[in-house]
Amino acid sequence: MAEAPFADDWKATPYWWEAAPRPEFVPIPLPQAVDVAVVGSGYAGMAAALYLARAGRDVLILEASDPGHGASSRSGGMAGGGLKLGYGELKAKFGQAKAAALVREGDNAMTFFDEFIASEQIQCQYQKVGRFVGAHAPSHYDAMARDADLVKKEVGLDTGHMIPKSDVANEVATDIYHGGKVTPSGGGLHPAVYHQEFLDRVMAAGVKLAAMTPVERISRDGDGFAVKTSRGTVKAKEVAVMTNGYTPRATQQFRRRLVPVGSYIIATEELPDDTMNRLFPNHRMIADTKKILYYYRPSPDRKRVIFGGRAKTRDVETRESGKVLHDFMTGVFPELKDVKVTHSWTGNVAFAFDKLPHTGVKDGLHFALACNGSGVVKQTYLGYKTAQRILGTPEAECAFEGLAFPTIPLYDGNPWFLPIVQRYYQYRDRVAR
Numbered sequence: 481m482a483e484a485p486f487a488d489d490w491k492a493t494p495y496w497w498e499a500a501p502r503p504e505f506v507p508i509p510l511p512q513a514v515d516v517a518v519v520g521s522g523y524a525g526m527a528a529a530l531y532l533a534r535a536g537r538d539v540l541i542l543e544a545s546d547p548g549h550g551a552s553s554r555s556g557g558m559a560g561g562g563l564k565l566g567y568g569e570l571k572a573k574f575g576q577a578k579a580a581a582l583v584r585e586g587d588n589a590m591t592f593f594d595e596f597i598a599s600e601q602i603q604c605q606y607q608k609v610g611r612f613v614g615a616h617a618p619s620h621y622d623a624m625a626r627d628a629d630l631v632k633k634e635v636g637l638d639t640g641h642m643i644p645k646s647d648v649a650n651e652v653a654t655d656i657y658h659g660g661k662v663t664p665s666g667g668g669l670h671p672a673v674y675h676q677e678f679l680d681r682v683m684a685a686g687v688k689l690a691a692m693t694p695v696e697r698i699s700r701d702g703d704g705f706a707v708k709t710s711r712g713t714v715k716a717k718e719v720a721v722m723t724n725g726y727t728p729r730a731t732q733q734f735r736r737r738l739v740p741v742g743s744y745i746i747a748t749e750e751l752p753d754d755t756m757n758r759l760f761p762n763h764r765m766i767a768d769t770k771k772i773l774y775y776y777r778p779s780p781d782r783k784r785v786i787f788g789g790r791a792k793t794r795d796v797e798t799r800e801s802g803k804v805l806h807d808f809m810t811g812v813f814p815e816l817k818d819v820k821v822t823h824s825w826t827g828n829v830a831f832a833f834d835k836l837p838h839t840g841v842k843d844g845l846h847f848a849l850a851c852n853g854s855g856v857v858k859q860t861y862l863g864y865k866t867a868q869r870i871l872g873t874p875e876a877e878c879a880f881e882g883l884a885f886p887t888i889p890l891y892d893g894n895p896w897f898l899p900i901v902q903r904y905y906q907y908r909d910r911v912a913r
């Protein structure tokens with residue numbers, strides 16, 4: 481008998497890899513020269529590669545591990561276009577016009593994503609069930625309502641409707657929230673199947689993919705770049721760095737602008753249909769307004785609960801995080817106390833110091849980085865935008881380009897301060913009223 485809360489066949493690998501086993505890619509011989517070298521084979525790297533190859537460019541993806549080994553085959557699969565910062569915060573920082581443009585860009589990302597999945601006929605169990613964000617405190621409910629009103633009035637976008645505390649059970653069967661907001665756009669998909677189907681389109685477009693080939697250095701070489709990898713050097717006219725929460729020292733100019741954060745997640749054993757339908761009456765994706773939030777959802781087949789969050793202030797083994805997340809889940813749904821965990825895994829997201837997505841060109845290198853916790857939609861979109869920028873088309877225009885991409889003095893990409901910041905965030909969550 482396995483120790484509670486784990487199932488006898490518990491695995492420390494993503495539940496998603498059951499339906500989409502890790503692809504085995506034999507490392508290809510490296511070409512001497514390509515038009516574009518893309519570093520990283522997640523959604524961002526693949527989107528850039530796909531659109532470039534379809535426009536006739538010779539494209540090579542360089543991937544340190546197997547394709548999609550980063551966050552893109554591990555995520556919660558919750559698809560949304562919202563930003564980490566509310567409209568009010570954006571307005572205070574950038575003024576109304578830029579704030580509106582940023583919010584609209586998030587919405588454009590969502591529209592692009594829906595069209596992309598449909599036009600590419602990507603069969604990734606995408607269900608447009610929308611999202612419910614639970615208010616952790618009454619003041620959070622008021623702030624969400626104010627923000628939604630302001631966005632409607634000043635940006636002209638309807639981002640959803642408020643749900644009073646008395647009606648929360650119609651969205652999710654818990655009494656921990658002080659109301660919440662439903663955003664009807666977006667929904668949930670199977671992230672690893674999305675990655676796999678996406679990769680099929682990328683390979684069919686003629687992209688070369690060198691797996692198990694970490695990039696070690698990128699230096700200027702004539703008009704282009706010499707990209708040194710563990711298996712040799714490739715010349716590239718352009719390079720796109722799409723490494724998000726795994727950004728290496730080889731691109732230190734980006735690494736020092738990103739805070740990699742381990743996100744932890746579990747899948748439960750299968751539950752009866754009536755339990756799942758009661759817990760998630762509208763099958764929505766769920767998140768909350770805490771600084772250290774929970775995100776959870778029914779699995780695409782609506783049989784399991786997928787529950788994620790930051791398990792501890794420090795990084796931990798997935799056995800330990802599995803127990804902690806089970807406790808968190810039981811805090812939301814006490815009736816799941818005896819339900820077993822079958823999978824517990826982790827992956828890295830990347831935060832920017834300003835909590836905004838970033839894309840553009842730095843030191844001649846193109847980039848789309850800083851998902852700030854949610855990148856299924858936005859990293860796909862920014863990969864597309866990166867391709868358009870390299871191709872020089874008008875579609876390249878993007879409100880996330882040209883923002884200052886801040887760092888802090890002496891920061892080298894090792895976020896030693898995370899436990900301190902997270903303890904402070906936990907305190908803020910505790911005292912929120």
Ligand SMILES: Cc1cc2nc3c(=O)[nH]c(=O)nc-3n(C[C@H](O)[C@H](O)[C@H](O)COP(=O)(O)OP(=O)(O)OC[C@H]3O[C@@H](n4cnc5c(N)ncnc54)[C@H](O)[C@@H]3O)c2cc1C
Pocket residue numbers: 519520521522523524525542543544545547548549550551552553554555556557558559560693694695696722723724725726727728730743744745775788825826827828829848851853854855856857859
């Ligand atoms: C547990 C978890 C849950 C999440 N849940 C959600 C969610 O529900 N909704 C949502 O929208 N987002 C979610 N996210 C975030 C989302 O998964 C990411 O934003 C997105 O997958 C990032 O895609 P990407 O292509 O930018 O980077 P990644 O998919 O992380 O890919 C980066 C790649 O770069 C490669 N790489 C690194 N260094 C090198 C090198 N030197 N040479 C070559 N290759 C290199 C890595 O191996 C990796 O494969 C979650 C993330 C995690 C970890």
